[in-house]
Amino acid sequence: MRPHATFLLLAGLLGLAAHAADSVKVIVRTTLDGKPVADAVVSATPLDHAAPPSAPHETVQIEQKDQEFRPYVTAVQVGATVNFPNHDTVQHHIYSLSKPKRFEIPLYQAGASESVVFDTPGIITIGCNIHDWMVAYIVVLPTPFFAKTDATGAAALPPLPAGRYRLEVWHPRAPAPMVQEIQSAPENTPVLEFSVALKPDKRIRRAPSGKPSDY
């Protein structure tokens, strides 16, 4: 490699390093037995600088399939559109009574797809008037820096520009959100562990071989 090419390569790498942001990883486990907790929403809200503007046309999907919402927990940034496609052969009638976004999508057919814009931060619980057991959560966040824990209880936030952040971990069965202040710096790539005493799962599941008239 020619000397100046080496220099340019090095300069490029250093340039990247100078702009490299913190990549915070969070692991959530249960207090009782240390089992991984999936579906926890981890978010980082800047405390000393404004969050970048929201993606103008972000659209995510929460489908209705096998008379359940999928996914169970969805995190979006303020302003996002959520699309609710009905992939069942039965009708659904979904609603939210949650303060940040009350809405109702009256009876809609298989194959239909309705959309709702979520313009206020907060937690929205969604149910279905026809199928009592259906429940899903939408976490509307004032920041683009968020992630959801996977089956191993792990979530990796998008790279954070340097600064102070309010890190929050929310789960539908946690008694309260867990909050911690963090400092993001290029050389600082922490793995933060949280343990949570989950409340019992009160979701009532449909009997797999239940009679159609029951629903």
Ligand SMILES: [Cu+2]
């Ligand atoms: Cu339904």
